[in-house]
Amino acid sequence: MQPEFLFDFGSPNAYLAHLIIPAIEKRTGARFKYVPILLGGVFRLTNNKSPVESFAGIKNKLEFQRAEMQRFIKRHRITAFKMNPFFPVNTLQLMRGAVAAELEGVFEPYVDAMFRYMWAEARKMDDPEVIRASLNEAGLPADTLLHRIQEDGVKQRLLQTTQQAVERGVFGSPSFFVGKELFFGKDQLRDVEEEIMQQERAA
């Protein structure tokens, strides 16, 4: 049983999901596979937009989303969250970096560190100097990773996971697959957990 978590560092809700996933793994025994996708690419391929853009002209909707995010943070006693003042941050380099980190065998510490710098420390993570300093601070091989994100293979791989995600039904972030079942948004994490339990029982 390996549920999938399709993420882009640019999505605050993906970060919040990332914080909750360890507890779900503990309760279910399942281990999530993290799949880096480029949200901008998903939006282009599906003609979708970020909530901030889609809901901009709609009274009450963004206010509700903000209140709901605060409730989620409170419910899960999350202390390490700060809205990023540079939002929206272009995450192309960061996401290619996730692919490179996978090839270099440092995927997990990379993902954890980048999420933290984006949404707990609210850094400007599309600035090459900030990326380099952050990689160094996290003890990750900055030179190697920044070199590898220029590789065609790395660029193609990110394009591929993004296209495949859209072919499987994805339209935004965070998205989750439990088997073939797609779930969308941090608010569906309980459904994700129930589906894992159910598929485990059925197996």
Add this chain to the structure above:
Amino acid sequence: MQPEFLFDFGSPNAYLAHLIIPAIEKRTGARFKYVPILLGGVFRLTNNKSPVESFAGIKNKLEFQRAEMQRFIKRHRITAFKMNPFFPVNTLQLMRGAVAAELEGVFEPYVDAMFRYMWAEARKMDDPEVIRASLNEAGLPADTLLHRIQEDGVKQRLLQTTQQAVERGVFGSPSFFVGKELFFGKDQLRDVEEEIMQQERAA
């Protein structure tokens, strides 16, 4: 503790919520107050649109919504649901009827019957003849209700509940209030239930 359920018969998700509410009432001991609002009015006042319109141009999104609705139906073992082929149905008369039914002391049977005719029997509930026949079939005072929905007081009352809903943060249907906390969508019914429990404990 009286949570509120703001509904329009035109929303299939409001109907699905209506089917689940009795179980939540049983588990929590709370009793929901049903508040009729005109969804078309909410959309005009907030510049919002129905999901079908908003998501029309977005790849994968409506397919996801349909799949999620089917999962909800399966999870709650709902058998009495049929997508209404006349959707979207203009619910102005039906919603005014809910206000009139409240004045006539037949609110609960009216709401239950109209939801059923819309979404279990998939009738064309904006056709005056279908409305009359349905009221008769349900044993409701058709003449009185159809007369009263012409009254200015009834029209004004629906306008008022709709405007007040928007002033309190509503932008769509189904919406729920637990105290001042707003929840949106059938997918938040578990959050509604938890909030009821929490406010009950705090009281």
